Amino acid sequence: MYRLILSDAGVCASDGFFADGISAGLKAENAKDMxxxxxxxxxxVASVFTTNKMLAAPIxxxxxxxxxxxxxxxxxxxxxxxxxxxxxxxxxxxxxSTCGDDKVNPLxxxxxxxxxxxxxxxxxxxxxxxxxxxxxxxxAAKAIMTxxxxxxxxxxxxxxxxxSCFNIxxxxxxxxxxxxxxxxxxxxxxxxxxxxKSDMQEALDKSVKTTFNAISVDGDTSTNxxxxxxxxxxxxxxxxxxxxxxxxxxxxxxxxxxxxDGEGATKLVTYxxxxxxxxxxxxxxxxxxxxxxxxxxxxxxxxxxWGRIASTVGASGVEACEEKLKISFDDVCVYDKGKVFFDEAxxxxxxxxxxxxxxxxxxxxxxADGAFKAYGCDLGYEYVKINADYRT
Amino acid sequence: MYRLILSDAGVCASDGFFADGISAGLKAENAKDMxxxxxxxxxxVASVFTTNKMLAAPIxxxxxxxxxxxxxxxxxxxxxxxxxxxxxxxxxxxxxSTCGDDKVNPLxxxxxxxxxxxxxxxxxxxxxxxxxxxxxxxxAAKAIMTxxxxxxxxxxxxxxxxxSCFNIxxxxxxxxxxxxxxxxxxxxxxxxxxxxKSDMQEALDKSVKTTFNAISVDGDTSTNxxxxxxxxxxxxxxxxxxxxxxxxxxxxxxxxxxxxDGEGATKLVTYxxxxxxxxxxxxxxxxxxxxxxxxxxxxxxxxxxWGRIASTVGASGVEACEEKLKISFDDVCVYDKGKVFFDEAxxxxxxxxxxxxxxxxxxxxxxADGAFKAYGCDLGYEYVKINADYRT
Numbered sequence: 001m002y003r004l005i006l007s008d009a010g011v012c013a014s015d016g017f018f019a020d021g022i023s024a025g026l027k028a029e030n031a032k033d034m035x036x037x038x039x040x041x042x043x044x045v046a047s048v049f050t051t052n053k054m055l056a057a058p059i060x061x062x063x064x065x066x067x068x069x070x071x072x073x074x075x076x077x078x079x080x081x082x083x084x085x086x087x088x089x090x091x092x093x094x095x096x097s098t099c100g101d102d103k104v105n106p107l108x109x110x111x112x113x114x115x116x117x118x119x120x121x122x123x124x125x126x127x128x129x130x131x132x133x134x135x136x137x138x139x140a141a142k143a144i145m146t147x148x149x150x151x152x153x154x155x156x157x158x159x160x161x162x163x164s165c166f167n168i169x170x171x172x173x174x175x176x177x178x179x180x181x182x183x184x185x186x187x188x189x190x191x192x193x194x195x196x197k198s199d200m201q202e203a204l205d206k207s208v209k210t211t212f213n214a215i216s217v218d219g220d221t222s223t224n225x226x227x228x229x230x231x232x233x234x235x236x237x238x239x240x241x242x243x244x245x246x247x248x249x250x251x252x253x254x255x256x257x258x259x260x261d262g263e264g265a266t267k268l269v270t271y272x273x274x275x276x277x278x279x280x281x282x283x284x285x286x287x288x289x290x291x292x293x294x295x296x297x298x299x300x301x302x303x304x305x306w307g308r309i310a311s312t313v314g315a316s317g318v319e320a321c322e323e324k325l326k327i328s329f330d331d332v333c334v335y336d337k338g339k340v341f342f343d344e345a346x347x348x349x350x351x352x353x354x355x356x357x358x359x360x361x362x363x364x365x366x367x368a369d370g371a372f373k374a375y376g377c378d379l380g381y382e383y384v385k386i387n388a389d390y391r392t
Numbered sequence: 393m394y395r396l397i398l399s400d401a402g403v404c405a406s407d408g409f410f411a412d413g414i415s416a417g418l419k420a421e422n423a424k425d426m427x428x429x430x431x432x433x434x435x436x437v438a439s440v441f442t443t444n445k446m447l448a449a450p451i452x453x454x455x456x457x458x459x460x461x462x463x464x465x466x467x468x469x470x471x472x473x474x475x476x477x478x479x480x481x482x483x484x485x486x487x488x489s490t491c492g493d494d495k496v497n498p499l500x501x502x503x504x505x506x507x508x509x510x511x512x513x514x515x516x517x518x519x520x521x522x523x524x525x526x527x528x529x530x531x532a533a534k535a536i537m538t539x540x541x542x543x544x545x546x547x548x549x550x551x552x553x554x555x556s557c558f559n560i561x562x563x564x565x566x567x568x569x570x571x572x573x574x575x576x577x578x579x580x581x582x583x584x585x586x587x588x589k590s591d592m593q594e595a596l597d598k599s600v601k602t603t604f605n606a607i608s609v610d611g612d613t614s615t616n617x618x619x620x621x622x623x624x625x626x627x628x629x630x631x632x633x634x635x636x637x638x639x640x641x642x643x644x645x646x647x648x649x650x651x652x653d654g655e656g657a658t659k660l661v662t663y664x665x666x667x668x669x670x671x672x673x674x675x676x677x678x679x680x681x682x683x684x685x686x687x688x689x690x691x692x693x694x695x696x697x698w699g700r701i702a703s704t705v706g707a708s709g710v711e712a713c714e715e716k717l718k719i720s721f722d723d724v725c726v727y728d729k730g731k732v733f734f735d736e737a738x739x740x741x742x743x744x745x746x747x748x749x750x751x752x753x754x755x756x757x758x759x760a761d762g763a764f765k766a767y768g769c770d771l772g773y774e775y776v777k778i779n780a781d782y783r784t
Contacts, residue, residue: 114699
């Protein structure tokens with residue numbers, strides 16, 4: 001057995017990790033726009049990247065490295081270094097060459113506008129401001145934000161029965177382009193667990209399915225999506241099940257924070273699909289619901305328009321029929337196998353559920369045992385405002 | 393050879409067809425909400441319906457009939473008669489039984505809110521107001537509108553070289569839930585061409601791919617999408633190529649009118665994808681672009697954010713790479729195989745293109761010869777407004 005104890009130390013919760021955010025003039029008004037994560041010993045690395053074919057330069061840079069250890073990640077916001085071709089890669093090599101000799105295989109990660117070269121001079125000047133003896137995880141988490149309205153961190157200390165313990169800490173940015181196949185999201189996770197690279201990668205691949213790959217803001221998958229997990233093994237201890245649970249909890253928390261903070265979002269909605277032919281079909285429906293513009297705008301309008309939910313289920317291409325379907329808003333069942341419960345009183349009860357900041361929409365297909373939970377948000381005027389002039 | 397001459401007679405352009413719209417009290421303020429199309433002789437029928445699994449009752453009713461001829465379609469707006477189970481079907485039988493003995497295999501078609509039983513009494517009373525000697529196609533076209541901001545009609549007289557001629561006329565409603573796999577759209581087409589059922593169905597299936605299946609407003613596919621084509625053969629003439637061209641032209645015009653009148657839309661955009669591995673991959677990209685929320689909101693903001701276009705191409709899962717891609721707004725090329733042309737002057741030129749009510753976004757993938765054109769619109773505050781409280 002083991003215990004998970006919540007920590008507020010973010011990526012610095014793990015022993016030997018340092019982090020900070022600084023302002024390099026990429027954002028307006030001296031807002032923090034560059035961050036680093038540094039470990040005083042080398043780390044093994046696990047990772048998951050976007051499925052977008054137009055890989056951003058930092059991801060190409062990472063993938064070109066093959067097998068490696070590192071102790072340093074440089075992160076900038078405001079510019080994604082995507083669609084910048086070979087010059088975008090050259091910029092990374094040039095920037096990282098200025099990081100100092102104590103940085104082993106330094107990595108870079110970027111988020112922001114696509115198709116513009118990095119402001120190299122500003123970033124190189126920014127690196128000079130880094131102090132790798134600092135532990136300011138909140139400052140780092142702020143520096144990586146783009147259209148996020150708040151920073152996102154989570155950390156646990158994991159206490160094992162033998163008295164030993166290890167830590168997992170993370171920071172993330174989300175907001176727009178959050179999609180079932182990852183999103184414009186960056187997530188950096190540190191641990192001092194004495195975990196092998198293969199165990200880390202296995203745990204990461206497993207957790208991403210039900211966390212970052214189960215959320216949707218707008219159905220777009222970005223060029224830069226990145227999850228990097230670093231371990232410096234400093235705790236000298238490890239327990240597989242505890243590690244997996246803590247990692248999943250950290251990622252689940254951050255994924256929900258991203259959905260909740262979707263651009264302009266006011267509600268966090270869980271799409272709980274059960275009774276599908278299999279888990280895959282449940283996943284297709286849950287993600288179709290969390291992606292549907294008609295459902296998202298109905299959420300924003302707090303309109304319990306279950307017809308749109310039924311229609312989206314029907315349009316998703318999976319096995320479904322109206323005679324077996326059941327739809328509920330939290331515990332308010334509005335449609336049950338052809339019986340329409342929906343009258344004015346019912347509508348009022350369902351509408352009340354929708355005024356909450358968090359609620360569930362459940363669809364039971366009544367066919368077999370397939371189940372999946374996806375997470376999404378509403379879409380309102382603010383989303384349009386943010387995205388109609390993001391670049392300006 | 394043959395000539396196509398535009399007509400403004402809508403569904404009444406074809407000889408022997410009558411139509412009108414009346415107010416049955418389904419919409420507020422005595423707006424027209426019920427229409428009929430009547431032919432004084434029986435018609436052969438071709439059709440295409442939604443791929444949504446939750447088929448609306450009128451579509452089940454049609455499909456239950458098997459092979460048949462008809463001379464009457466009753467259409468109502470404000471209520472989709474979808475998710476209404478066996479009772480929804482019973483309502484149709486009861487309503488149509490009051491149409492009069494001169495109606496052979498009468499059909500019904502509905503659009504509006506899902507999950508509410510039809511207001512049967514109002515509709516039966518409405519039928520009593522129908523006068524099947526009337527030729528008021530514009531009135532019929534208005535009656536089938538939901539959130540459309542204008543009615544949609546198109547008709548051609550087709551003159552053949554031997555001096556004979558036939559007609560094709562149509563009306564449609566579009567607006568929301570317009571998606572690559574049809575949409576909340578109804579389209580009724582009449583012809584007096586002496587065409588066989590099999591030729592009609594073949595021509596319809598072929599034309600729908602590049603017209604109604606190539607437009608997107610919000611990526612949702614409704615429970616009620618319907619295209620019905622009726623021929624009473626009254627002209628006694630027919631020429632296959634001329635018929636197919638006229639039919640495609642009618643459907644193409646109506647499809648573009650639907651995209652242009654997408655809920656809250658201010659722009660009609662053609663996504664012209666070329667150079668893909670094959671036509672199928674070109675279609676996937678063109679539809680991904682026309683569906684992308686990030687692209688749609690950039691259109692609304694008149695922001696030539698080509699990075700979002702590149703990202704959407706990359707996310708669509710087809711073969712693509714940034715070294716071969718070329719992106720243009722009309723004739724303004726903003727990205728060409730890694731060369732970023734995009735400076736302030738270029739941005740100003742591209743932004744000017746985007747102020748137009750109609751323009752093209754072209755993506756050449758530079759891989760092979762696959763090509764497809766899709767059509768879409770921008771998404772702004774008005775879309776959110778319409779859909780956040782559609783039912784109320």
